[in-house]
Amino acid sequence: MKIAWLLYKRLAEAFPHEFKLAFGDEMMQAGEDSIADLAKRHGIAGVARLIADLALHLPLEYLSEMRRDMKYAVRALAKSPGYALVGVASMGLGIGLTTNVHNQGWVLLTRTLSGVANPNQLVTAETPTSYPYIERYRDQKDLFTGVAAVQNGVEFNVGLPGQSGKPDRVYGQLVSPDYFSVLGMEPQHGRPLSADLDKTGNVPDVVISDRYWRSRFNSDPDIIGQTIRLNGQNATVVGVTPSKFDGALTVNPVELFVPTTVPATVAPELGNDALHNRGLKSFQFLMRLAPGVTIDSAESALDGITRRLDKDDPLAPPQFDKAKRLVLMGAGTRVQIPREIRPKLLGFYIALMAIVTAIACLNLATMALARGTNRRRELAIRLGVGASRFRLIRQMVTEGVLLSLLGGAAGFALAWALAAITAHTRLPAGSPLNPDLPIDWRTALFAFFLAIVSGIGFSVLPALHATKTDIAPALKQGADLQLFGHKRFGLRNVAMSAQVAGSLLLLLVTGFLVLGLVKNSSIQTNFNPKTMAFLFVDPVRDGYTPEKAQAFFERLPDRLRRDPAITSFALAAQPPYLPGDDDNFHLTVDDPHQSSPVQKDFSQRTVGAGFFSVLNQPLVAGREFDERDQRLDRNPTGLPGAAATRLPLVLNQKAARALFGGVRSVVASMDPNLTLFNVQTLSEYLELIRASMSSALRTFGGIGLFGLILSAVGLAGVTAYAVAQRSKEIGIRMALGARKSQVLALVLREGATLVAVGTVIGFLSSVALAKALSAITTAFADAFSLGIGDPRLLIGAPLLLAGLALLACYIPAQRAMAIDPLKALRME
Amino acid sequence: MTETRAHSFLPLKSQWFHIMLSLAGGEQHGYGIMQDVLDRTTGKVRLWPATLYGSIKRLIEADLIEESSKRPAPAEDDARRRYYRLTSLGKLVLDAECERLQELVQAIKSTRAMVTEQG
Numbered sequence: 011m012k013i014a015w016l017l018y019k020r021l022a023e024a025f026p027h028e029f030k031l032a033f034g035d036e037m038m039q040a041g042e043d044s045i046a047d048l049a050k051r052h053g054i055a056g057v058a059r060l061i062a063d064l065a066l067h068l069p070l071e072y073l074s075e076m077r078r079d080m081k082y083a084v085r086a087l088a089k090s091p092g093y094a095l096v097g098v099a100s101m102g103l104g105i106g107l108t109t110n111v112h113n114q115g116w117v118l119l120t121r122t123l124s125g126v127a128n129p130n131q132l133v134t135a136e137t138p139t140s141y142p143y144i145e146r147y148r149d150q151k152d153l154f155t156g157v158a159a160v161q162n163g164v165e166f167n168v169g170l171p172g173q174s175g176k177p178d179r180v181y182g183q184l185v186s187p188d189y190f191s192v193l194g195m196e197p198q199h200g201r202p203l204s205a206d207l208d209k210t211g212n213v214p215d216v217v218i219s220d221r222y223w224r225s226r227f228n229s230d231p232d233i234i235g236q237t238i239r240l241n242g243q244n245a246t247v248v249g250v251t252p253s254k255f256d257g258a259l260t261v262n263p264v265e266l267f268v269p270t271t272v273p274a275t276v277a278p279e280l281g282n283d284a285l286h287n288r289g290l291k292s293f294q295f296l297m298r299l300a301p302g303v304t305i306d307s308a309e310s311a312l313d314g315i316t317r318r319l320d321k322d323d324p325l326a327p328p329q330f331d332k333a334k335r336l337v338l339m340g341a342g343t344r345v346q347i348p349r350e351i352r353p354k355l356l357g358f359y360i361a362l363m364a365i366v367t368a369i370a371c372l373n374l375a376t377m378a379l380a381r382g383t384n385r386r387r388e389l390a391i392r393l394g395v396g397a398s399r400f401r402l403i404r405q406m407v408t409e410g411v412l413l414s415l416l417g418g419a420a421g422f423a424l425a426w427a428l429a430a431i432t433a434h435t436r437l438p439a440g441s442p443l444n445p446d447l448p449i450d451w452r453t454a455l456f457a458f459f460l461a462i463v464s465g466i467g468f469s470v471l472p473a474l475h476a477t478k479t480d481i482a483p484a485l486k487q488g489a490d491l492q493l494f495g496h497k498r499f500g501l502r503n504v505a506m507s508a509q510v511a512g513s514l515l516l517l518l519v520t521g522f523l524v525l526g527l528v529k530n531s532s533i534q535t536n537f538n539p540k541t542m543a544f545l546f547v548d549p550v551r552d553g554y555t556p557e558k559a560q561a562f563f564e565r566l567p568d569r570l571r572r573d574p575a576i577t578s579f580a581l582a583a584q585p586p587y588l589p590g591d592d593d594n595f596h597l598t599v600d601d602p603h604q605s606s607p608v609q610k611d612f613s614q615r616t617v618g619a620g621f622f623s624v625l626n627q628p629l630v631a632g633r634e635f636d637e638r639d640q641r642l643d644r645n646p647t648g649l650p651g652a653a654a655t656r657l658p659l660v661l662n663q664k665a666a667r668a669l670f671g672g673v674r675s676v677v678a679s680m681d682p683n684l685t686l687f688n689v690q691t692l693s694e695y696l697e698l699i700r701a702s703m704s705s706a707l708r709t710f711g712g713i714g715l716f717g718l719i720l721s722a723v724g725l726a727g728v729t730a731y732a733v734a735q736r737s738k739e740i741g742i743r744m745a746l747g748a749r750k751s752q753v754l755a756l757v758l759r760e761g762a763t764l765v766a767v768g769t770v771i772g773f774l775s776s777v778a779l780a781k782a783l784s785a786i787t788t789a790f791a792d793a794f795s796l797g798i799g800d801p802r803l804l805i806g807a808p809l810l811l812a813g814l815a816l817l818a819c820y821i822p823a824q825r826a827m828a829i830d831p832l833k834a835l836r837m838e
Numbered sequence: 839m840t841e842t843r844a845h846s847f848l849p850l851k852s853q854w855f856h857i858m859l860s861l862a863g864g865e866q867h868g869y870g871i872m873q874d875v876l877d878r879t880t881g882k883v884r885l886w887p888a889t890l891y892g893s894i895k896r897l898i899e900a901d902l903i904e905e906s907s908k909r910p911a912p913a914e915d916d917a918r919r920r921y922y923r924l925t926s927l928g929k930l931v932l933d934a935e936c937e938r939l940q941e942l943v944q945a946i947k948s949t950r951a952m953v954t955e956q957g
Binding site: 022029032033036037039040041043044059060063064066067068070071074 | 868869872886888889890891892894895896919
């Protein structure tokens with residue numbers, strides 16, 4: 011009984027203050043009076059009912075209080091539409107951009123592969139290896155439940171039997187037959203590749219992607235068992251992957267999954283005995299860790315095996331370093347990020363989101379502080395008639411939450427618009443998947459929670475500040491309470507300086523990134539990019555033998571030379587300027603700065619005769635390759651490497667676009683069955699690269715701009731408020747003979763001090779942050795090293811911000827000069 | 839005008855009806871209302887404290903009852919207690935609800951009579 015009464019009392023005390031004020035005592039007494047009677051009549055059940063009644067009504071009463079607070083907040087905001095509008099706009103920008111960063115960055119990096127069972131168990135190595143090595147890893151049955159080999163970016167010419175016309179050129183993966191069982195994936199139609207059926211010699215089985223099935227085969231329900239032509243050979247479609255699965259271990263869309271058991275005529279990549287060649291490190295592996303095996307223990311076990319394998323290999327270059335031979339990373343996500351970098355990269359996104367949100371909150375906090383001071387008299391009156399301080403704070407916080415919820419709705423609309431723009435950006439063929447990141451309920455939920463947290467975040471301190479009031483003087487003097495308000499470290503000044511610092515930090519860091527990205531992708535050519543064209547021809551995938559292809563490439567230059575419109579041309583295995591497809595390898599070289607030889611990364615591109623002269627690129631020393639070098643048995647680079655199987659033509663012609671037809675007819679006259687594809691001028695290609703970066707530029711640029719706008723708005727608001735507050739003082743000064751310029755200086759000085767302090771802090775912290783970020787990943791280091799040295803940004807951004815901030819102070823300062831001393835003194 | 843406003847409250851929630859009915863006889867305090875309802879319904883309806891005071895709060899907000907300044911003789915008075923009475927709108931609403939219930943009872947009676955005759 012005693013416990014029940016104690017519980018009743020506790021619950022009754024927990025009711026909202028206003029409720030207790032009106033009914034607290036009575037409710038307490040009613041409980042005391044009835045509890046004994048209830049126990050006597052109904053026993054435990056009656057007492058329990060009494061307690062339950064209180065427990066049920068407690069949240070209801072709070073809800074009804076919240077509804078009242080909300081109504082009050084709507085009225086309060088409606089009364090100051092200017093504040094509401096600026097608040098909603100800045101909160102909307104802040105939440106919108108944060109949501110955008112969350113969607114484009116965070117979600118993209120953390121999204122797991124769809125259709126895959128337990129994606130967290132999947133791992134892969136950071137660098138590719140050779141097929142025989144993977145076979146050895148496969149023996150470690152205690153570490154893994156499955157290991158599959160994968161080769162990425164394998165191109166196929168796909169046609170239908172009996173159909174003339176150009177075959178499709180699509181990207182596929184060469185996969186070991188257990189690929190789908192390691193992924194734990196069931197196709198939506200048909201069956202996965204199977205080790206038993208895919209014996210060499212039969213017509214090979216292939217699995218196609220859902221997207222390819224829809225786009226190329228029109229979602230044909232009879233696709234299973236259909237024969238297609240892969241690089242001129244027959245193959246049978248046995249399965250279609252689940253929708254939204256774009257292949258593991260790659261960000262490029264994969265349309266075909268072809269087993270490694272196919273002959274080299276189907277996949278030239280399997281030539282050179284690729285499945286047994288230890289030197290050909292062109293495969294990645296996909297492993298599923300056995301339950302209880304950590305990625306660290308798997309890594310050290312595999313590292314040991316790799317070390318032994320390297321030692322046994324007479325052809326492997328000697329390695330001197332003690333560094334790991336093999337580093338594992340998670341493979342269950344759409345984008346694979348090395349483990350070392352992952353937390354830092356995610357940390358960067360968290361920091362970016364936090365800074366943007368914090369600046370929006372600071373901006374609103376400074377405005378709310380000013381507003382709170384203006385409302386002192388109102389607050390004091392309400393405190394005087396018995397409102398609790400907690401109630402007032404709750405009301406002000408509710409107002410803030412309402413404001414930021416409205417801002418959240420605006421921000422969600424902004425994020426939606428940004429995503430829609432990104433979705434419409436056309437990406438170059440074969441480039442990373444256009445991140446299919448639609449704005450959905452999860453995004454809305456994120457924006458909603460962000461709004462609530464921000465709303466509480468920015469309004470609690472100002473509310474505490476505003477209600478910390480001595481009632482009597484506040485009633486007497488109202489807003490003019492503290493005329494000597496030059497507290498150097500006042501909450502408002504600190505908030506203001508922090509805002510300037512944060513804005514500059516954002517502006518500079520995003521500026522570094524934007525400049526770095528632009529510089530990284532801008533390509534300097536010694537000629538007009540419109541006059542260069544790329545054409546790709548790949549006779550091996552059109553069914554040629556390597557010898558026949560070699561003969562074709564020997565005859566081609568003569569035929570092209572006869573076309574007067576072509577000023578120069580060259581053959582190359584990879585097109586110049588374009589990313590990807592480089593063969594990367596290590597060489598051990600002597601470094602004069604190091605005591606022992608070091609490993610260095612090189613990238614190799616196989617190029618033909620006249621390559622550098624087409625690019626108008628003089629060599630530093632030596633001679634250009636010519637046709638004497640252009641035989642596959644005399645490998646021009648002198649380095650181990652695969653024979654060039656895909657040779658694009660690089661043409662430099664006066665008007666590239668108009669003359670594609672000429673080249674087409676030259677190739678057609680040599681063999682009408684050969685396919686020319688990806689016919690583009692260099693400038694067209696550069697345009698596409700630029701387009702693919704526009705999303706990142708828009709996000710980062712938008713964030714930088716956002717900081718700029720917000721800090722200007724915040725400064726203008728705070729200065730305007732300070733002027734209004736000091737109008738009496740200014741009036742007295744003017745009445746005593748102060749000149750207008752002196753008044754202007756007085757007002758500007760305060761703003762300028764805040765701006766200066768904020769600028770210095772912001773500048774130093776952004777340089778420090780950029781340095782710290784460059785240390786984290788090479789991706790940032792490249793961008794930052796290019797951006798950080800740019801004087802335009804280093805000097806321009808602080809000047810721009812400071813200038814804008816001073817302008818924001820100047821406008822209200824001018825209003826101060828217009829104060830009529832008589833009117834100001836007559837106030838009150 | 840007031841008529842329509844009064845009708846907008848109908849049908850009354852049962853707790854509201856019981857509280858207002860208790861106040862029809864005159865001013866009463868919260869605990870008194872609770873006892874009154876218990877007596878009137880021979881213990882079948884008990885207004886639990888939080889339900890009771892929550893309803894009183896909402897009835898005041900809806901302008902159906904108000905706090906009364908009239909207090910009983912000092913000997914019987916408990917300073918902690920507040921007394922409530924019906925507002926003029928509250929009286930209208932209570933009348934309208936009683937009328938509605940009477941019509942309902944009438945309808946039940948006549949339907950029953952028909953059923954009995956047929957049976």
